[in-house]
Amino acid sequence: MNQLQEIGERAVIAKIETAKLSTIQKNKVLKDAAAALEANTDEILAANRQDVEDAHANGIREVMIDRLTLTEDRIRGMANGLRKVASLDDPIGAVGPMKKRPNGLLIGRMTVPIGVVGVIYEARPNVTSDVFGLCFKTGNTAILRGGSDAIRSNQAIVKILREALNENHITEDALQLITDTTHESAKAFMHMNQYVDLLIPRGSARLIRTVVEEATVPVIETGSGNCHVYVDASADIDMAVNIIFNAKTQRVSVCNAEESLVVHRDVARALLPALEKKLNEKKVELRADERAGAYLENYTPATEADWGTEYLDYILSIKTVDTLDEAITHINRYNTGHSECIVTRDYENAQRFLREIDAACVYVNASTRFTDGEEFGFGAEIGISTQKLHARGPMGLEALTTYKYIIYGDGQIRQ
Amino acid sequence: MNQLQEIGERAVIAKIETAKLSTIQKNKVLKDAAAALEANTDEILAANRQDVEDAHANGIREVMIDRLTLTEDRIRGMANGLRKVASLDDPIGAVGPMKKRPNGLLIGRMTVPIGVVGVIYEARPNVTSDVFGLCFKTGNTAILRGGSDAIRSNQAIVKILREALNENHITEDALQLITDTTHESAKAFMHMNQYVDLLIPRGSARLIRTVVEEATVPVIETGSGNCHVYVDASADIDMAVNIIFNAKTQRVSVCNAEESLVVHRDVARALLPALEKKLNEKKVELRADERAGAYLENYTPATEADWGTEYLDYILSIKTVDTLDEAITHINRYNTGHSECIVTRDYENAQRFLREIDAACVYVNASTRFTDGEEFGFGAEIGISTQKLHARGPMGLEALTTYKYIIYGDGQIRQ
Numbered sequence: 001m002n003q004l005q006e007i008g009e010r011a012v013i014a015k016i017e018t019a020k021l022s023t024i025q026k027n028k029v030l031k032d033a034a035a036a037l038e039a040n041t042d043e044i045l046a047a048n049r050q051d052v053e054d055a056h057a058n059g060i061r062e063v064m065i066d067r068l069t070l071t072e073d074r075i076r077g078m079a080n081g082l083r084k085v086a087s088l089d090d091p092i093g094a095v096g097p098m099k100k101r102p103n104g105l106l107i108g109r110m111t112v113p114i115g116v117v118g119v120i121y122e123a124r125p126n127v128t129s130d131v132f133g134l135c136f137k138t139g140n141t142a143i144l145r146g147g148s149d150a151i152r153s154n155q156a157i158v159k160i161l162r163e164a165l166n167e168n169h170i171t172e173d174a175l176q177l178i179t180d181t182t183h184e185s186a187k188a189f190m191h192m193n194q195y196v197d198l199l200i201p202r203g204s205a206r207l208i209r210t211v212v213e214e215a216t217v218p219v220i221e222t223g224s225g226n227c228h229v230y231v232d233a234s235a236d237i238d239m240a241v242n243i244i245f246n247a248k249t250q251r252v253s254v255c256n257a258e259e260s261l262v263v264h265r266d267v268a269r270a271l272l273p274a275l276e277k278k279l280n281e282k283k284v285e286l287r288a289d290e291r292a293g294a295y296l297e298n299y300t301p302a303t304e305a306d307w308g309t310e311y312l313d314y315i316l317s318i319k320t321v322d323t324l325d326e327a328i329t330h331i332n333r334y335n336t337g338h339s340e341c342i343v344t345r346d347y348e349n350a351q352r353f354l355r356e357i358d359a360a361c362v363y364v365n366a367s368t369r370f371t372d373g374e375e376f377g378f379g380a381e382i383g384i385s386t387q388k389l390h391a392r393g394p395m396g397l398e399a400l401t402t403y404k405y406i407i408y409g410d411g412q413i414r415q
Numbered sequence: 416m417n418q419l420q421e422i423g424e425r426a427v428i429a430k431i432e433t434a435k436l437s438t439i440q441k442n443k444v445l446k447d448a449a450a451a452l453e454a455n456t457d458e459i460l461a462a463n464r465q466d467v468e469d470a471h472a473n474g475i476r477e478v479m480i481d482r483l484t485l486t487e488d489r490i491r492g493m494a495n496g497l498r499k500v501a502s503l504d505d506p507i508g509a510v511g512p513m514k515k516r517p518n519g520l521l522i523g524r525m526t527v528p529i530g531v532v533g534v535i536y537e538a539r540p541n542v543t544s545d546v547f548g549l550c551f552k553t554g555n556t557a558i559l560r561g562g563s564d565a566i567r568s569n570q571a572i573v574k575i576l577r578e579a580l581n582e583n584h585i586t587e588d589a590l591q592l593i594t595d596t597t598h599e600s601a602k603a604f605m606h607m608n609q610y611v612d613l614l615i616p617r618g619s620a621r622l623i624r625t626v627v628e629e630a631t632v633p634v635i636e637t638g639s640g641n642c643h644v645y646v647d648a649s650a651d652i653d654m655a656v657n658i659i660f661n662a663k664t665q666r667v668s669v670c671n672a673e674e675s676l677v678v679h680r681d682v683a684r685a686l687l688p689a690l691e692k693k694l695n696e697k698k699v700e701l702r703a704d705e706r707a708g709a710y711l712e713n714y715t716p717a718t719e720a721d722w723g724t725e726y727l728d729y730i731l732s733i734k735t736v737d738t739l740d741e742a743i744t745h746i747n748r749y750n751t752g753h754s755e756c757i758v759t760r761d762y763e764n765a766q767r768f769l770r771e772i773d774a775a776c777v778y779v780n781a782s783t784r785f786t787d788g789e790e791f792g793f794g795a796e797i798g799i800s801t802q803k804l805h806a807r808g809p810m811g812l813e814a815l816t817t818y819k820y821i822i823y824g825d826g827q828i829r830q
Contacts, residue, residue, distance in 0.1 A: 016747060020771060093770065099792060105781055107791060110769070114803050193627065197803050212608065216628055218804045239826040246828035332431060354525070354821045355508065356435060366520055366824025375829070376522060376820070377514060388529050388612050388817040389633045390805040402803040405791070406769045409781025411654040413661035414790070 004188050007143055007176050008195030011116045014173035015141040019113045021170065023090040026137055030086035033164035034079035037129065040160050041075050047156035048125065055123075055149050068123045068150055078129040078157075081380075085133040088379045091401050092139045103412050109403040113139035115197040117400060118189060120145045120211055122203040125153035131202075132161055132175050134382050138400040141174050143196065145189055148181035155179065190215035198400075202383060205310075220391060220399070222383030225255035225338030226310045227368045230327045230353070232344035233266040239365060240267075240343040241275050244316075246367040247341070249282040253312050255384060256339050256371040260307065260317040262327045268295055268320055279316065288318035307334045324349050328356050335359055337386040339368040360386060360393035419603050422558055422591050423610030426531045429588035430556040434528045436585065438505040441552055445501035448579035449494035452544065455575050456490050462571035463540065470538075470564050483538045483565055493544040493572075496795075500548040503794045506816050507554045518827050524818040528554035530612040532815060533604060535560045535626055537618040540568035546617075547576055547590050549797050553815040556589050558611065560604055562618075563596035570594065605630035613815075617798060620725075635806060635814070637798030640670035640753030641725045642783045645742045645768070647759035648681040654780060655682075655758040656690050659731075661782040662756070664697040668727050670799060671754050671786040675722065675732040677742045683710055683735055694731065703733035722749045739764050743771050750774055752801040754783040775801060775808035 037044070048070040055065050091111045098108030117140045121127045128144060135142035146154045154177055162172040178185060190199065190211060199219045201211035212221050229247055231240045247258035263271060272295035276286065286299040287306045293299050299318070306317040307330070321327045331340055341363035342353040350364045361371045371394060373381025378396025385391045391399035452459070463485040470480050506526045513523030532555045536542045543559060550557040561569045569592055577587040593600060605614065605626060614634045616626035627636050644662055646655045662673035678686060687710035691701065701714040702721045708714050714733075721732040722745070736742045746755055756778035757768040765779045776786045786809060788796025793811025800806045806814035 016771075016773075019773070101790070101792060105785060112773075115773070213631055216630065218633065218802065220804075236826070242826065242828055250829055356431075358431075358434070358527075358530070359819060361820040361822060363822045364824060366822055366827040367829050369829035370520060370822065370827070371820075375516070377516060387633065389635075392817055393820045402807055404774060405776040405786075405808045407776060407778045407781055407785065409779060411651070411657065412781040412785065413657055414665055414782050414784035 003180050004178065004185060004192065007178060008192050010173040011141045011143055011176060012195055014171045015113070015115045017171050018136065018141050018174045019092075019115075019139045021139060023092075025168065025170070026090065026139070027086040029136065029164055029168050029170060030082045030133055032168060033129070033132075033161050034082040034086075036160045036164045037075055037079045037082070037157070041072055044075055044153065044156045044160070045070060045072070047152040051150055051152045058149075060149060064123060064149070068125065068153070070125055070153060074126060078126050081130055082133045085137050085380055088137065088397060090137065091397050095406065104410065105412055106408040108406055110406050111401045112404050114400060114402050116141050116143060116195055118143045118145070118192070118196045118199040118217065120186065120189065120199065120201045120203075120207065121147065122207060123147040123149040125150045125157060127202060128154050128157045128177075129161065131382070134380060134397060134400060136174060138397050140400055143176050143178065143189075145178040145181070145186060151179065151181055187214065190217060193217050200383060220383070220385050220395070221387040222395075223255070223338070223386035224310050224336050225257070225384075225386070226260065226308065226334060226336045227256060227258050227339045227341075228260045228262050228331045228335060229258050229341045229343065229368065230262040230331065231264060231267055231271055232324065232342055232346060232349050233264040234345040234349070235267055235271070235343040236345060237267070237270050237274060240271055241278050243341065243343055243365070243367050244275060245278050247369055248279065248284060248316050249314070250367075250369055252314055254369075255310075256368050257312070258316065258368055259310050260319065260334070262319045262321055262330060263292060264324075264327070265291065265320050265322055268292055272296055272318070283314055285315045286318060287315060289320050291320040292318040310336070324352060328353065332356075332358050337388075338384065339363065339371040341366065341368050360384070418595050419593065419600060419607065422593060423531075423607050425588040426556045426558055426591060427610055429586045430528070430530045432586050433551065433556050433589045434507075434530075434554045436554060438507075440583065440585070441505065441554070442501040444579055444583050444585060445497045445548055445552065447583060448544075448547075448576050449497040449501075451575045451579045452490055452494045452497070452572070456487055459490055459568065459571045459575070460485060460487070462567040466565055466567045473564075475564060479538060479564070483540065483568070485540055485568060489541060493541050496545055497548045500552050500795055503552065503812060505552065506812055510821065519825065520827055521823040523821055525821050526816050527819050529815060529817050531556050531558060531610055533558045533560070533607070533611045533614040533632065535601060535604065535614065535616045535618075535622065536562065537622060538562040538564040540565045540572060542617060543569050543572045543592075544576065546797070549795060549812060549815060551589060553812050555815055558591050558593065558604075560593040560596070560601060566594065566596055602629065605632060608632050615798060635798070635800050635810070636802040637810075638670070638753070638801035639725050639751050640672070640799075640801070641674050641723065641749060641751045642671060642754045642756075643675045643677050643746045643750060644673050644756045644758065644783065645677040645746065646679060646682055646686055647739065647757055647761060647764050648679040649760040649764070650682055650686070650758040651760060652682070652685050652689060655686055656693050658756065658758055658780070658782050659690060660693050662784055663694065663699060663731050664729070665782075665784055667729055669784075670725075671783050672727070673731065673783055674725050675734065675749070677734045677736055677745060678707060679739075679742070680706065680735050680737055683707055687711055687733075698729055700730045701733060702730060704735050706735040707733040725751070739767065743768065747771075747773050752803075753799065754778065754786040756781065756783050775799070
């Protein structure tokens, strides 16, 4: 039996135990684990230093090394993340409204764990404890497969978390780490349908695409955001400028940042000069079509490729449209199913945009930056789903659960 | 461009139109399509006769030919199925409770179509119109890939359904049939992630396994049922006999039929002789462990293989246990995530069974045969999901929908 099979076998045994844990037991483990991470900061930092040294030696890019590097502060952040999850409501075991059938059967849905949740990620060691917290709180057993660059850090963190489980007399296999970080092991992980109920890739667009294309285990795609703000003919110009400035520049490297402005021709003259002035504060590069360019002082002509690009940078593409229909068609063609916004004062156009745009989150008169588990009131987030099955948009604890039907009878048989 | 790509391209254009249709438009198409199927019965029967002749010539098994064969009655059944779906509530466009955030944003979930739904099935031509009805009512665009044995029947049915769309000025591409029935085309269909949002296999366990193992498009597994009835020490014996007789014999070939009895040792003596007598009415073969056999007149010793077998026949395996814990462990080991039942008068054991059994439907004191969309009050069913993601248990129209978050703002930006 290879390592993966053994991990799989252990996980399917462990999930029976984790599914049965009480909320009190789970919260105690999470708080103990948080304290243990802090108490063992030196051990984690020592392991992390080795990873970082190797990464330098291997010529890894600075931005990746920054993500890989742990500090006392970051470890405290991981611990506080676990405490936060402990403070959230436990969704497991709740039963929704029960329906009484004509034959007297009482039928309802009980929220239950998914079972074994696999997570594939890159060299961010903090993901290790974040994912454990969310999976454990929801009664799931977690199998993690982090990047090879973070292997020593991940081993140190997982060891501490497993000790917290063990001290609470709960199976350590509630959390397992795949230490074989070869490409073959990742590939095999994506095909462990017998053991793994759900696989979540977290990381770069390339990692996510690979998992989606390769895996036969059910996957939730957390993905890229080519987000648009459409400024309708009737928009309040000040509001539009504020929303675009916020959605574009408040944090450019995130998936809910705006990448493209779609502007109705009737409002281009009023909007674009004011907007350009504001965006100049952050030196945003504009890539505009010709009609929009007529109202701009500085811009690069946009090409077809711009409409489909998630810049994650201080760049904004600008497309002019003649009608709301054209805006909707353009956005539905190029958006990645993440977050889209209309700025308008027109009732009917607002409703049509909400109905007809195909994306996880559709906004009227608000920044796309609100697409986030915290902002939606979920308390925590395992990612933002850009696919349509099971969970869409920001995923909180609920996304890590499923349901079963429970049926109370008194001897009913089918006629 | 090959046929599949072209079908995919057409589907992603069509789904924008089908998602926008009003309930009135959709219901009219469904009723018109029902009338058209009846009006063109001769044409469908002629195509079907050719399929059946070929099937005979190809030495197809009788039971398969029975499923393939259409009659005037079966076509009327297909038409009435479409009328039934027309009569159901349309879930699309509904918005659940909206949450008001501290910053004034109003956030809610709107029910929307999944988009392009692919269905792979075998030689049952009635599935063609059933699937169209359910997908169309939920605003989805359907791509169907039936078995090669039914190709002429499917082409005739699809032609009539597409004419009904066309007469209502709705894109015919709301329904497309893949006519290339080679193995290669099925395989390519399972990897059309760019075009297909959801793939549902309907048919034999082998077909379903192939799709689950091969597909990279998200799949909902509708599957086999190795269903158990557990008779607890405190059970009412008459009730237990009635439920087992119903669950085992009312219809043996279906996935929600009982395949295995798990009996507490303290009730074996009271239950088994009475049960054997009742099951003899239907000549049910018993495959029992030794302890159960002591109370039976006729039985075959059960082997390990029996615990994992879905007989779909007049056969019942019988396992004796010493405790509820042992029953739960046994059932969680061998069940296929379908339907499980406890017969008991004990409050605590009933609650534990409901909580701890891992299956789509868990019953107290009722036959497993109730696991069915009609019986659950859904009005129609596209299948019974035995996986945990997106939909579990009987799937009605709701399972063919997803949601998007809609957010009403008045200029909010993120701090």
